[in-house]
Amino acid sequence: MPSELVNKYYRTENLPHIWCPGCGNGIVTRAIVKAIDSLGLDKNNVCIVSGIGCSSRAPGYLDFNTLHTTHGRALAFATGIKLANPGLEVIVVTGDGDSSAIGGNHLIHASRRNIDITTIVFNNNTYGMTGGQYSPTTPTGDKGTTAPYGNVDPSFDLCELSSAAGATYVARGTIFAANMLEKNIVEAIENKGFSLVEAFTTCPTYFGRKNKKGSAVDMVTYLKENAVNALAWDKLPDEKKEGKFIIGKLHQKTRPEYTKAYDDLIKSLAKEG
Amino acid sequence: MAVKLMQGNEACVAGALRAGMTFYAGYPITPSTEIAELSAEELPKIGGKFIQMEDEIAGIAAALGGSLAGKKSMTATSGPGFSLKQENIGYGIITETPCVIVNVQRSGPSTGLPTSPAQGDIMQARWGTHGDHSIIALYPSSVKEIYDITIRAFNLAEKYRTPVILLLDEIIGHMREKIEINEDDDIEIIDRKKPTCKPEDYKAFKVNKGDIVPEMAAFGSGYRFHVTGLAHDETGFPTGNEIKAEQLFTRLIDKIEDNVDDIVTYEEYKLDDAEIAIVSFGSIARSARAAVDSLREMGYKIGLFRPITIWPSPEAKLLELGKKMNKIYVVELNAGQYFLEVDRLSGKNTTVEKYGKINGEIITPEEIINLIKEENHA
Secondary structure (H helix, E strand, O other), X not given: OOOHHHHHHEOHHHOOOXXXXXXXXXXXXXXXXXXXXXXXXXXXXXXXXXXXOOXXXXXHHEOOEEEEOOOOOHHHHHHHHHHHOOOOEEEEEEEHHHHHHHOHHHHHHHHHHOOOEEEEEEEOOEEOOOOOEEOOOOOOOOOEOOEOOXXXXXXXXXXXXXXXXXXXXXXXXXXXXXXXXXXXXXHHHHOOOOEEEEEEOOOHHHHXXXXXXXXXXXXXXXXXXXXXXXXXXXXXXHHHHOOOEEEEXXXXXXXXXXXXXXXXXXXXXXXXX | OEEEEEEHHHHHHHXXXXXXXXXXXXXXXXXXXXXXXHHHHHHHHHXXXXXXOOOHHHHHHHHHHHHHOOOEEEEEEOHHHHHHHHHHHHHHHHHOOOEEEEEEEEEOOOOOEXXXXXXXXXXXXXHOOOOOOOOEEEOOOOHHHHHHHHHHHXXXXXXXXXXXXXXXXXXXXXXXXXXXXXXXXXXXXXXXXXXXXXXXXXXXXXXXXXXXXXXOOOOOOOOOOEEEOXXXXXXXXXXXXXXXXXXXXXXXXXXXXXXXXXXXXXXEEOOOOOOEEEEOXXXXXXXXXXXXXXXXXXXXXXXXXXXXXXXXXXXXXXXXXXXXXXXXXXXXXXXOOHHHHHXXXXXXXXXXXXXXXXXXOOOOHHHHHHHHHHHOOO
């Protein structure tokens, strides 16, 4: 029997989902839904937009206004929707390749505009849908089907990228610390501006298998053991930071929000007229 | 009645606003930029929205997003930008999202000859996006007609729930002419049909009996639905079922091809007793018309056939023209693109010749006159 949460927010007629056993995408999706539920948002007022890839299939399972767009372009479509109807709560669901390779330009500029969109990046360090090629977040040296000798590329830190480009709320979470992830998504939605939450998730089928990361449980255990809460990070001696990553809220500031600024412009022109 | 000296690109924005455009997203590129500039100036005054996106792809993506949120939207571009927009034109087609895409054509592949005129995107307008599909592409040839045809482009986009390509070229985009616009004129404005059923009964991609396209709700209007570029059934959710996929792809083509009588318009000039016809469109049709007038004075029985709807092509008319004419010249500012379509239809019954140019210069009336005189006697 589906849970109350599933019955309330999922399009149960479209389940089961397409994701592989051991994939963490369901946990991230659930965290988004729980965040929406805890905020008490009206389903008619939530619009979820995605690009192309495994994670971008999530909106099809969710009972909101949902849009599954072209590869990399979720944020560009979402920008049009949000500007056309600023009353909508717009959430973008995207993957690491979708948001930072083919859609990297849109991520930078949505951050710069500080448009009130919440972006959840499902980062599994690989292109899962196409069979495990290396992505901009694949760690250097790790393997993919297009990196048979190990990835030569340095990898992107999407949180730093988005913060530097102007986002006003940035956090990272993992599928192990799912409650914390949910809490960060709540804060991201509440932020009136561009928010990014990077969710580290698992792809045991491709990334895990190619890199001998063990089972799905082993991969989740890795996320558990190597995540350091942002509140504790600064107190950690440098030698203990080796191989670890920060989770929790990483960046927050206040800047004018784009659609509000545009509406102010409309109002000022109306006064002049 | 307001009489104005107006530029073609300006008339395009005036027509768009008259049609109800309240959303514009785009990226600057000559010779289309005035369309963005004027939209940026006018839209916020009427509570509409303009956004300059980070690239051409984002321009059409945001325009489609605006349309899904319920606004009549437009984007404008030229050559290289038109290439970049192709994938999302296909997205607009499969998701049945109304939008007007203006392409003010310029010369050459790649950066080419910026920004000399050309009519080199005729086939790209038809087949630029991948996969089997149909498309509506319109091509006016004067400033006043740009105003009227832009309104028509919006109407067709709304009526058939599809992206409509409005082809202009550098000449008519930048040309200034006197035009009369009467805001009180009774111009037909078509808005997309919205659902009236209960939200729980709404099937976002189901065509109701007697309708051409599914009713279209806006995001945020209380109808929660799913939109995807994947093949989908009438619920809007993806399907891998070959029967349902074929039904969708076929319906998307048929909704246009079955309604050519409504969609296709053209002008016939001095064709009644003609033995020779020139087929020409956009700016170059102006040279062709002047050539026809001069050749008539010299005693030639010649006329002009000017498609205004380029795609779908006026098939029946081109077939008929082939039966009536001794010879047809397709005069276009490219290496012979629409010639292929005219020859396919008219060429069954008569000789069809092409005359084109790809050096950034226009085709003058004199050139056309000389061409006809060399090969024909009055």
